[in-house]
Amino acid sequence: MDRKLGLTVRATAAGLLASASLMALPSAAHAATYTISAIQGTTRISPYNGSTVTTTGIVTAIRSTGSSRGFWIQSASGDGNAATSDAIFVYTGSSTPNTAVGNSITITGRVSEYIPGGTSSGNQSLTELGSASWSTNSTGNALPAAVTISDATVPATYTRTNSGGSINSFTLDPTAYALDYYESLEGMRVSVGSTPVVGPTNAYNEMWVNVKPAQLNSVRGGSLYSSYNSQNSGRLQITTLLSSAFPTATVGDTISGATGVLDYSAYGGYSLNATSVGTLTSGGVGKETTAAQSAGQLSVATYNVENLDPTDPASKFSALAQGIVNNLKSPDIVALEEVQDNDGPADNGVVSATTTLSMLTSAIRTAGGPAYSYTQINPRNDTDGGEPGGNIRQVLLYNPARVGFTARGNATATTANSVTSVGGVAQLTYNPGRIAPTNSAWSASRKPLAAEFTFGGQKYFVIANHFVSKGGDYALHSQYQPPTRSSETQRGSQGSVENSFVDSILAAQSDAHVIVLGDLNDFPFSTAVSNLEGGVLTDLVDTLPASEQYTYVYDGNSQVLDHTLVSSSITSHDYDIVHINSEFSDQTSDHDPQVVRITP
Template identity: 35%
Template sequence: MRLSLAAVYAGALSLPAAFAVSISEINGNKFLSPYIGQAVTQVTGLITAKGPDGLWLRSTTPDNDKTTSDSIYVFGRTILANRTVGDIITLDGRVTEFRSSSGFLYLTQISSSSNVVTVSTGNEVTPLVLGKGKLNPPTGQYTSLDTGNIFGVPNNVSLVSRVNPILEPEKYGLDFWESLIGELVTIEKPRAVAKPNNFRDTWVVGKWKTSGDNKRGGLTMTDRDANPEAILIGTPLDGTRNPTNTKLGDGLADITGIVYQAFGFYRILPLTALQITDSARPELPPATELRYKGDCKSVTFGVYNVENLEPNSVHLPAIAAHITNYLGSPSVIFLQEIQDNNGATNDAIVDANLTLSTLVTEISKLSSVPYSFVDIDPVDDRDGGQPGGNIRVAYLYDTSVVRLHNPNPGFSTDANEVLLGPKLKYNPGRIDPQNTAAWTASRKPLAAAFETLDGKNLFFTVNVHFGSKGGSSSLHGDARPPVNGGVNDRQRQAEVTASFIASILEQDANAKVIAAGDFNEFAFVAPLETFVAKSGLRDLDEVAGIKETERYTYLFDMNSQQLDHMYISPALTKGAEFEHVHVNTWATTDAPSDHDPSVARLNVCGK
């Protein structure tokens, strides 16, 4: 059943008599039509496209107002009969606003059409060309309601549907796309900035100004900029299907289609399926050159979310190959999403020794590096993730390079402490695992102390996997700023973890500390700003001088973004090197993980 805002208005208002208005007047200069729920007559327009459930009209008397679209969707299958693209028609109908979920923006449309008359046929249909003249999407902000920071906290302080601001298409991305809603447009020489989603929809940009461009051709999310200039290409109107093998940075043939709003995003419904014209090369990145050189000045550290890894995972051999061939077999590897020995089977098993030993065995087929592993089992079904999987963080470490310093592992509910030395009460041990305010169905960080085999070089590690972004709203959604799901949980987790690390550095400002993992957050958002400020650590991307646009480990919607980070203490900054290895974001949809791994090379010499 289709539900629309018109029903709300119809129940509350006495509707006026029908009257004639233009398409641009129906759309108005805001997100919602000024004629919601009202009957209109003699609406005149040129049919520019047809879909399975309606057609699109462009006004024959455009108003030349950049804030008002001259096109509109006419919903209803009966109007399709005997209608052809290029016909000019008049009709009566009712103005409605439709959305399929309360979190989405509305689509202005005409419903219940009647008295449809064909005025003429065979008229020329010419699309607007995006990127020409004033048809350039803004590159910074999404709406005036985000108050300059789409990542601002608190989220969801206003709603587009409630405020209904006047459109400013030259300043704000959503305003730009709304001002073109229903228009037939062309994108010349587009490129893909993401992989297709499960519906084969693909985010693209065209020949217009963009920000956040990375070397692969994607758009990297940066502080206060989540790339509103990108647009989603949806289901083709001719019934064909978009390709599934589009990769980040691929070149595409020109796209012509209708600007539309559905399922939480502005999109273009192409007349025909996307065509790949130029596939990005190389298909995968080169292996890292950050290798261990045989001394304490060159110990290497990897971080990798291995996506629900269990002993029988079909992607386990590929993960092992990545560790060996692309990451150069790091001396210590921070792993996230290690599942228990029977994966998603929801029983009392929490042990992951078989998962980790199977991974080590697979690596041993490719390399002579003697890896051992360490983790701590969670309490059954208390750490979130896939039900029954009992995901946790874990370490692999090269026993020919490092060893645990005075091993003394804790149990699931044992809270690690920093004792005089500094040293750890449990090695390894979980950080404040019974703090239910911080760890609501979320993984607990695992702190460990390692040393080189001669016992002269001690360093501390903290492996994290903060709470997920589940419950987030669309960047194109009604809530402004968009809901950043779990941000309050991550704020508490950042504070707890940072305080633990700070207690190490309070005892020894020269202590060597590395915190790494899937933080599920961006470096420029409140939880990680808090983490840096309170922990005393520094963002290794900044230390190593990684260009902002190359800081990404994950693809989501239109953005290349960074959820996986490494932070180091001041004693480790000199000569520190870092690299994100894009083996998964560059690959097709069958990549073994949805996260890229990263590798660092650090000097851990000295006590």
């Protein structure tokens, strides 16, 4: 799904209104005159929301492309109140603004509060003028000085709270709360000096920096999200209004500076829309390579391959193969998440993924890897969530030259796996089989895939997972604080259901070797992971130094979404998160893989 869809819909609808209004522009004679600061007010919502007003300001920046065009104006001199912004965005829809930077204009327009992403997103609103007409007073004016955003100006506390309610009505306190500070600068010219990059450049020319050195706490220069209260207040998204090339940044790099206007977006919240960008200095962060397993070690990995399907370019298959062979050292078993069916997002009833998997395993062989076999179960069409028509599922690749696998039974997408005891040894009824696939915990979500393998004369139960996504959760920058995380309820249930299945294995054989791994879409400190552990599994991410605990970078926060958990009988292991994607702009996937090497 296009991440910009919400903005596109808004721009189209509002653009129609703007176009219609050109035939009946508001009259300055019938609009009261206010300063920009007065229009912005001291809270997040303008006291003149819905009113037609007249004001004066200097054009500081123009967005002249896309369907959400407009420009920013700022008072030549502010009102001296730190809680009020001295600037505002003028929305012109799909029409290119007929003005120029440096113009002093008098403008009449209707005040509105636009919520990027829509009301249901929970996002904050952007105060703007629409249906506007203006006249030019003078040209070539000096621009108001940019406010420097720095460690000294950004509060360490990210936000105030309101028991999950909206913080819109509170008077801004920009010296106490980072979200209030950024809101108080909405639309104004701002700058950052030499600043470390904590989120790589993406396809939309966006990167993240952090102006607070104390929050650069990952081993490679990122900012760790290690609890619900570690939001990292110094994070700021930088994007561009320039037609020139935008820097391609990696986590750990440093941008020498940037100046622009502070906007608010559905994707990332407060953003410095750059009118000038400095140079990028490499931090030397490279893609990691794990150690190879010894002949006597069983290596098991998990890798979210991000909606892999045959319509992807051959370069993606090649890059994934290179990562598995060279960076992960050809693990004996690889749990894959987000493998799509043979025609990808085409929603036509196809559920088989044989072509997808043939292309991947062939690419692995071409890269010098083993001739992997695989086991999986096709989902029912359009029942497991993910991209519509894609029918994503987990797949277990395995190297038959190193591990044993014997299929048992003929489980379908809705067949529930179970555990029996054969001579005191646990055994799956189906190999492979899904865990409680008709349980409501897995509604519109991937069902765990459980399988048995043998290595070195011992049996290993491997359960591949992809818990329900965080879709629908409010963002950290939400107007509702603390943000509602509605998806956590279902993942909590998923953790409990799967833990019960693990309990049944251990009840049949107390010293059974169980490996639970995959994209759990939740944090080590979450209820979902706690429920899954249930006193019988250990999350291996907890065994790493804190600075190495991340598998994913989102909005400049390095965080853990992917996990490997083991039962207590697995006592000798070497665990590694292999950072080859999340910190880099040339991602093969948005997740980092991980591997555990187990010595029987």
